[in-house]
Amino acid sequence: MSAEETHGSAEVAARIERRWATIAVIIIVMMALLAAFAGIHRATMPQPRVETTDPSRLHLSGEFVESNLGSVLEANGNVTVRAIGQQYSFTPACILVPADTPITLRATSADVVHGILIQGTNVNTMLVPGYISEQLMRFAKTGDYLMPCQEFCSFGHEGMWGKVKVIDKTEFAGRAKGGGRLSCVGQ
Amino acid sequence: MLANKKLILAHFWLAFAVFGVALTLGAWQMFIRSPIGTWLSNPELYYRSLTAHGTVMGYVFPTLVAMAFGYAISESALEQRLVGVRWAWAGFWLIVAGSIMAVIPIALGRASVLYTFYPPLIGNVFYYLGVVLVVVGSWIWVALMSINLRVWRKAHPGAPVPLAMFANVAGSYLWAWTAVGAALELLLQIIPVAAGLKATIDAGLARVFFSWTLHAIVYFWLMPTYIAYYTIVPRAIGGRVYSDTMARISFILFLVVAMPIGMHHTFADPQVGAGFKFIHSAFTALVALPTLLTVFTICASVEIAARLRGGRGLFGWIRALPWDNPMMLALAFSFVMLGFGGAGGLINMSYQLDASIHNTQWITGHFHLIFGGAIVIMYFAIAYDLWPHLTGRELIDLRLIRTQLWLWFVGMIVTTFPWHWVGILGMPRRMAYFDFSDPAIAPQALSVTLSAVGGFMLLTSGVLFLVILARGMRAPQADAGPYRFALAVHQPATVPVALNTYALWVGLMIALTLTNYGYPILTLALNEGTSVPAVYVGAQ
Numbered sequence: 001m002s003a004e005e006t007h008g009s010a011e012v013a014a015r016i017e018r019r020w021a022t023i024a025v026i027i028i029v030m031m032a033l034l035a036a037f038a039g040i041h042r043a044t045m046p047q048p049r050v051e052t053t054d055p056s057r058l059h060l061s062g063e064f065v066e067s068n069l070g071s072v073l074e075a076n077g078n079v080t081v082r083a084i085g086q087q088y089s090f091t092p093a094c095i096l097v098p099a100d101t102p103i104t105l106r107a108t109s110a111d112v113v114h115g116i117l118i119q120g121t122n123v124n125t126m127l128v129p130g131y132i133s134e135q136l137m138r139f140a141k142t143g144d145y146l147m148p149c150q151e152f153c154s155f156g157h158e159g160m161w162g163k164v165k166v167i168d169k170t171e172f173a174g175r176a177k178g179g180g181r182l183s184c185v186g187q
Numbered sequence: 188m189l190a191n192k193k194l195i196l197a198h199f200w201l202a203f204a205v206f207g208v209a210l211t212l213g214a215w216q217m218f219i220r221s222p223i224g225t226w227l228s229n230p231e232l233y234y235r236s237l238t239a240h241g242t243v244m245g246y247v248f249p250t251l252v253a254m255a256f257g258y259a260i261s262e263s264a265l266e267q268r269l270v271g272v273r274w275a276w277a278g279f280w281l282i283v284a285g286s287i288m289a290v291i292p293i294a295l296g297r298a299s300v301l302y303t304f305y306p307p308l309i310g311n312v313f314y315y316l317g318v319v320l321v322v323v324g325s326w327i328w329v330a331l332m333s334i335n336l337r338v339w340r341k342a343h344p345g346a347p348v349p350l351a352m353f354a355n356v357a358g359s360y361l362w363a364w365t366a367v368g369a370a371l372e373l374l375l376q377i378i379p380v381a382a383g384l385k386a387t388i389d390a391g392l393a394r395v396f397f398s399w400t401l402h403a404i405v406y407f408w409l410m411p412t413y414i415a416y417y418t419i420v421p422r423a424i425g426g427r428v429y430s431d432t433m434a435r436i437s438f439i440l441f442l443v444v445a446m447p448i449g450m451h452h453t454f455a456d457p458q459v460g461a462g463f464k465f466i467h468s469a470f471t472a473l474v475a476l477p478t479l480l481t482v483f484t485i486c487a488s489v490e491i492a493a494r495l496r497g498g499r500g501l502f503g504w505i506r507a508l509p510w511d512n513p514m515m516l517a518l519a520f521s522f523v524m525l526g527f528g529g530a531g532g533l534i535n536m537s538y539q540l541d542a543s544i545h546n547t548q549w550i551t552g553h554f555h556l557i558f559g560g561a562i563v564i565m566y567f568a569i570a571y572d573l574w575p576h577l578t579g580r581e582l583i584d585l586r587l588i589r590t591q592l593w594l595w596f597v598g599m600i601v602t603t604f605p606w607h608w609v610g611i612l613g614m615p616r617r618m619a620y621f622d623f624s625d626p627a628i629a630p631q632a633l634s635v636t637l638s639a640v641g642g643f644m645l646l647t648s649g650v651l652f653l654v655i656l657a658r659g660m661r662a663p664q665a666d667a668g669p670y671r672f673a674l675a676v677h678q679p680a681t682v683p684v685a686l687n688t689y690a691l692w693v694g695l696m697i698a699l700t701l702t703n704y705g706y707p708i709l710t711l712a713l714n715e716g717t718s719v720p721a722v723y724v725g726a727q
Contacts, residue, residue: 010677017430017483024479032469035537039465044539046454048461050710055719087722108457112308112722113390115455115546119613119627122543124455128391129307130717131457146627150546150615152301154308154724155231158618 070181085114088156092183098172115150198255209243217642230619241302281324289317358410368399391458398449421673426492447703517568524560549610598644605634
């Protein structure tokens with residue numbers, strides 16, 4: 001092979017390589033743009049604000065005292081659910097929500113790191129002690145969902161399963177009439 | 188030139204011995220949590236096993252492989268006796284001491300916090316100190332790689348650093364810096380609490396520190412595999428590296444962009460705001476670039492080998508490849524697993540999709556496929572390739588080697604594909620058992636059983652691997668000649684300074700870490716009142 005031929009083949013090799021590198025860069029830029037578009041257009045962003053709370057005082061005062069846990073129908077028709085995770089259960093252990101309603105889940109941990117995962121949905125958040133997790137959700141259909149803890153929280157982790165019960169909107173409104181915090185514990 | 192064979196063999200043997208133990212634990216875990224296992228009366232045993240499995244597979248095994256391979260590369264690629272052999276042995280014994288120190292509290296059930304630590308859960312202080320010793324031992328290796336390269340540069344001013352060594356040192360720098368995150372978490376946060384000096388800890392900050400280590404560590408595990416792709420495979424199958432320049436660019440990209448992306452592990456966390464999550468998501472997309480470049484270059488290099496062997500046609504050359512060569516087989520399996528695992532990784536990197544599989548068995552399946560599959564199968568190939576040079580004896584039974592590789596590949600697919608599936612169904616990770624009598628969980632029983640079968644295939648393959656290496660120590664003597672690395676089609680006579688040195692890239696790596704991690708860490712550290720009481724594991 002002459003020196004000129006070697007040079008020529010090196011050029012060809014470099015050209016093909018550049019072409020592939022360009023395609024690779026385009027793929028990656030497209031992916032990042034798609035994620036940005038989906039995030040903004042479909043409003044599927046993670047929780048925007050960092051909120052803190054003191055886990056050793058949860059039971060004494062503030063948003064996560066026992067009497068305030070559960071589901072509440074707000075004046076605008078939306079529902080807010082407040083829950084805590086602790087070794088090895090959720091309170092409330094069964095969350096009651098209406099179908100077809102915008103729901104805000106606010107939750108935190110009373111001890112170690114836990115996680116809330118509602119099976120069959122994309123509701124999935126960590127519960128880190130000291131911080132409040134907030135997730136927006138909406139259930140299209142009524143039914144029962146399992147809600148396991150998805151983060152290792154010591155030896156009882158495998159037994160930490162909660163439930164979500166989605167009921168008809170009007171039925172929920174009826175139950176919510178008396179005020180107070182709703183749940184499906186014991187039902 | 189491999190002068191310090193004993194040093195390299197000691198690292199490899201320790202790596203593969205602990206790998207064998209951790210693999211056995213893994214198979215037991217798969218069995219006990221599947222419907223074919225008996226009901227585990229004490230789930231606490233499961234978490235001891237899980238902590239040991241993760242600690243060994245995450246910190247000890249790949250680190251030792253990288254070190255052994257690194258010493259071998261330094262001596263054979265630079266053709267220079269290793270400088271600092273005593274220090275290298277000191278590093279080795281530190282890892283031995285650290286591993287023993289860590290494993291005792293694990294075995295006693297005093298450190299069942301998993302290898303990811305999870306404060307405010309706090310285990311016995313000696314577990315963490317043991318992990319620190321392992322990391323310190325590996326940092327000696329990082330320093331030695333840098334020193335050996337410097338000695339070589341003095342003797343060869345301006346010469347291109349051989350590709351294998353260039354990549355090896357890039358990998359060592361990546362490890363040195365990525366380990367800093369977990370080191371800060373351990374030294375500043377966890378160890379003071381574990382030692383009883385403090386009683387509270389900021390769990391959110393700890394998770395951010397750990398994410399600094401948790402992602403780039405995967406690229407440290409990946410480095411030996413990529414070095415093998417570029418510098419062993421083409422030589423072993425009779426080809427050439429398509430492009431030396433592109434190889435260098437890929438390794439540099441890993442060094443720079445593997446680091447500032449770790450917060451994609453905290454997409455579902457409440458302590459990090461949405462802005463930094465988006466930045467890390469975009470950077471995670473970027474890290475696919477060096478892999479896409481590598482896939483192209485390696486496929487092209489393999490095609491060169493096939494055409495040199497008389498392969499013809501657009502795809503007809505694939506048949507001309509030396510498929511009975513274990514290295515060819517390992518590469519093909521590795522690429523298939525890298526393809527599936529990488530595709531899964533792209534799903535994990537976008538937080539919209541991540542929300543449906545975060546912390547489910549999908550994730551377990553993902554990293555077993557990438558690390559246990561694509562990466563570890565090349566560790567096997569590296570060992571097979573180096574063994575005759577280290578022992579001075581031939582590995583005769585190629586058929587057994589091929590069987591071992593096939594079994595590992597099929598076993599890994601059978602294990603991880605059902606895992607991905609149950610993950611999509613929402614099955615959470617790290618559960619000692621599942622109540623398969625619950626009608627909502629019962630449909631997952633078949634998938635979990637399949638995974639367990641895959642686990643035992645992997646165990647069989649791992650045992651075969653150890654048998655092959657042990658038999659190789661007693662085979663008839665044969666001179667394997669000097670250990671060589673693949674040459675490029677156009678072997679470079681000179682290389683631009685930027686592709687021959689690291690200063691610019693290490694600077695960029697540190698700068699990007701500071702921009703992507705500095706603000707979140709600072710705000711969390713300054714945030715008063717987020718430290719929470721420690722919860723001691725195994726406290727009586």
